[in-house]
Amino acid sequence: MALYCATLALHSIQPGLLAHLAKAPTLSTSNPHRLPSNVVREDEHLLVAAAKAGDAAAFEELVNRYEKKIFRLTMNITRNNEDAEDAMQDAFMKAYSHLDRFQEDSRFYTWLVRIAANEALMRLRKRRPNQFSLDEPIESEDDFIPQQIEDWGPSPEQRFAQTEMRDILRGVIEELPPDFRIVFLLRDVEGLSTQDTAEAVGISEAAVKSRLLRARLKLRQKLNTRFRQDGKR
């Protein structure tokens, strides 16, 4: 992968900071391998500062670091390849254009996730207007009835091969209604705080907690049918 605007990047690169990027081999665009990501995670603020100062190579390194996660998020929210790709592209474009608005006391990744979640939600709402509501969920007692409690054995992680486990996790989360799925994705897959999730989705923190509880219970229930050790595997 060639550096974005190679001349710009080389002119603005800060001595010592991203020197390894200048040494990275230039790969053809048809072979989009990632640049070596040997900048440690703690250096994120340096990358962001360099990107803010106009260093395209630093921004590209941020993209390399998070593109896979951002696509996972937009894909999981929209459940549509085209929307997921558009949402991801627009999220990175907006992040680039609005870098000056990013407050460096928060994590860049959290900020990026919020932008991407927004882009993805917009597309989901457009395609399926009634599938995601901002209203406080109505509590139904059914949600809290402990469905089946069965023994999963000592460790499902060891009983299932990695690919099999991945298929199970994918299949099960797809069955969650969007209201619950999105909150679960932001909180439990991406690791956002309750507050950041609430702001990203545009609902109250109480609603995040309520939806998260029900999402977790529903997922546990669905996983139970796959993990229970009654011979049905």
Add this chain to the structure above:
Amino acid sequence: MNCASVIRRVSSYIDGDLEATIVEEIELHLKTCRDCTILVQQTRLTVRLYYDSDLVDYPVEVQARLHETLRRKICKDPN
């Protein structure tokens, strides 16, 4: 505390998001309730399995198009 009250709080409980007195009540209940104990363990495991998990493949064409789009944007309009 009864089972329904524990279930209602299982999420906040595993997040460490409850007052100490409530935690004590829950743990007192867990000592004698096998179902709630399993529910807590399995909910915790569910959260752990999903955290940062590989739920989606990231196709190389999608990646290539992203970088191409960004290159066009950034080179045309350096911030």
